[in-house]
Amino acid sequence: MFVLVVAGIIVASYLAAQTGTPNKSISNKSQMAVRIVAEGTTRGAVACARCHGFDGASDGSGAFPRLDGQSPQYLAEQLRHFASGARQNALMQPIAKGLNDDEIDAVAQYYASLHAVPFPSRPVPAQLRDRGKQVAEVGDLSVRVQACESCHGPNGEGEPISGVPYLGGQYSHYISVQIQMFRQGYRKSQQMFVPAHNLNEQDVLAVADYFEQASRPAVK
């Protein structure tokens, strides 16, 4: 019950923020987003909130990424990649295929505009955290990997417009898995190809843990 109340508050405030604008089409789009997030579509898209929550924080396990405050360009692009198969994911493909272009844009904007309260992180040993920070901020010459933050921004805050996703505050487990996905070719990215191949297991965990704990600026 409490969860539903919270969800309702989140949705209501999202709508209030959207309908404050005079543009009727944005307002319609917001309402569409809310509906899809809560109910899915009749064409096979399961309700987003089932896994990602109404606030985008998902369930904290790291099995599903945080979506709140993510770059809307990135979110929309990933949905399109899921749909086309460019990004291979058996769970997300039918969902993404069940959304048309407008719906993709709408749900992307919805989650981009949210700011969830993150689940508390588990403590990370100092050595691992320092190593993660080192790779994130400076890189590693021995494996020819540049600083993650040179693309992902200070603290891994991302670059919303060009669609570079934030890593700061993202679940460590999710980050680790995605690097595996890049390494094994389930996700394809010109820029992630070499880092994904060259970082060893320990360093992947280190950067993932580091970023989960990196503070991220508040989303406007």
Next chain:
Amino acid sequence: MPQKLKEVDVAVIGVGFAGSILAKELAASGLKVVGLERGDSRHSVPDFQAPAIHDELKYSIRKGMMQDVTREAMTFRNHHREVALPMRQWEAFLPGTGLGGCGVHWNGQAWRYQEADFIYKTHIEKRYGKKILDPDLRIQDWGVTYQELEPYYDRFEHLLGVCGKAGNLNGKIVSGGNPLEAPRSREYPNPPMKEQYSGALFRKAALELGYHPFLQPSANTTRPYTNPEGLTLNPCVYCGFCERYGCEHFAKASPQTVILPVLMKNPNFELRTESQVLRINLDCTGKKATGVSYMDAQGREFEQPASLVLLTAFALNDVRMLLLSGIGKPYDPTTETGVVGRNYAYQTQSYVPTFLGEDVHLNSYMAGGASGTVIDDFSVDNFDHSSLGFIGGCYVLCGSTGARPVEFHPTPPGTPRWGRKWKAAVRRHYNHTAIFNLSGTSTSMRGNHLDLDPTYRDAWGLPLLRITFDFPDNDVRMSRFVTHKASEIARRMGAKIVVDSPRTGPFTTTSYQSTHNTGGAVIGADPSTSVVNRYCQSWDVPNVFVVGACNYPQNSSYNPTGTLGALIYWTADALKTRYLKRPGPLV
């Protein structure tokens, strides 16, 4: 008393592209090689990482990667009747220093020359007759042809992973590339860079005017690429901090990214940084090098005996080293005798600032170092000069390599240099202005030369290099013609304001133009007009090889590095297959 070290097979002076590649080839052949680099060691991590590397003041304005001018400057005068004075800070050109040399902070614009470039004198005189040449011009053939160098161009391009689209494959013109390029034996290793908005607008206008636009060949890779040495480069992200900066992404082809890790692993090679080579030592005959003398950071002098000396310290420094070492007869422009310092040339740059409407958002700060859409229709001798009264030409490029604001804040003519109107104009035009870059031939001239300054010295007490240079009138005429043609393209783009800005004399050291200093130790078939033979071997001291843009008898329209790469591998081949089997003059 200098400490004499254990003899090695090869001493390499300067560990940039030329030094790294030659060292790697010879070390891999089993020779003991010492690389002497006057600057520091530096690597992609941590030295080139962002955001610290994206520091315009440090690297662009204060020339953070450049030769330390406080210790080793150069002097300059336009004409021999002037007194040369030191360039007390670098502006017009920026000699690099440090491991990797200029290869660290170049833009990655990776060109080949034309076939005609290598037989320029023969070609021009045949096509137009000698009468087209102003009396003071001194163009020469190289003594090696494009066809001989083609496989070595190919090898260098694959080492770097150059990105482009072929326009001429073995003589067959193929679409999508530059139809005017010299024939290449195979496609580029990687596809071309993404086109900028300004380049796309230029492309459309150029096509409408009947020209043949294509994307500039780039040594900043467009996709993950593993080169023949087994080293992988990352794609360029168009950060707009290329020239004067190291690359944080392992995307720019530099010795650090394409060869040094392999070289450093070879136990036959030893790198010594902070080692300032003072001279190449000769025996009492003056015809054989015994090694080099150098000073370390603590001021201790060492003698490094070596059987073979490779001088690869950047064009200007190579010539100076020859003069300081007494290798080859210094050139005297009044008597036209001697060869070292002869045929010094440059790059004839001009611009066409093109102010577009405020609804055209160019985002020029999104740029790779070799971004740009180009036409080759006016380069070198790609067009008929019969009635024009000059030789040479420029490629015309539209694109940006960045829009870093201390350097780039264009305003239209008539705008005051400061004040309210200036500020408003900067704000108004910053994101809506493209600058065409025209890179032109630089024709050698009798009076343009390099020698040692009689007055000014470096921190080691050695005479500075003296540069005597001005643009030949031929090149000024050429620049006026081609820049005017370029302006027509700009107008066709729908520009509101087009500023036709050809290069005019006199050459000034006070504003940046290009670091394409060429000549002074030219390659040739005739020892009376060249310093090295066709294998880059000194005519005078056969166990000294000099490889750099100092070898170029005149400069073509194109950036020199691609051609230097060909010469490097050509020389490596000559060393391995000819010289080492039978040391001695190869010609």
Next chain:
Amino acid sequence: MGEGTNSNSRRTFLRSTLVLISTATLAGEAPALLGNLRTGETHRFLNESERRFLLAAVDRLIPPDERWPGAAEAGVVNYIELQMAGPWGRGEMLYRHGPFRKGTPMQGYQLEYTPAELFRRSILAINAHFTSQAKSFDQLPAEEKDAYLSSLEKGDIDLEGVPSNTFFDFLLQHTVEGFFSDPIYGGNKNKIAWKMIGFPGAYADYYDLIDKHGVEFHREPLSIADRPSYQSMMPSTERK
């Protein structure tokens, strides 16, 4: 990012949000890099009369307008002070061996003064000139300030051995540097100059945007100092 995409839908998406405004903001002001230098009151090099002159002069070179601050508010004088107090000002980046001779304009700077000496000397001469007339540059009305600066620019005046156009060009160059360089050097306060022109700053990955021709890209500019661990780096007075 670089994966196979349906570029038509991407363009559709972008068209519907033609002006792309970044929704990310920063955690706050850039950290206090230089301790007491944050407010711009450094007193490391300039005396009061030099500071007064410079504040007034740079604010004519890049004046404030209705929308955007000028050089003074942007911290340009703070920048100049830090530069003059550091290696650049001390002449440690110039070839300073003699003999010093007057050269042609093509031969560039040939005076024996370090940048700091050049500033000091010139401003001393300028202030002395005004004092002798019982005036002060900063007290003049704007048009008279501009007229005086123009006369310096022309080179009509000798400033204790420094041709006034040499000093003027120096001052203008440093003003532009202080206005547009990264805020770690003490100018371009709050990245105001970058905001004015739309330059995004030191974090720069444009792989996915460079071929979206014509898109308006508005992002809060990022400085080198926006990296959280920047504070541990060396102070910028020693920065070349």
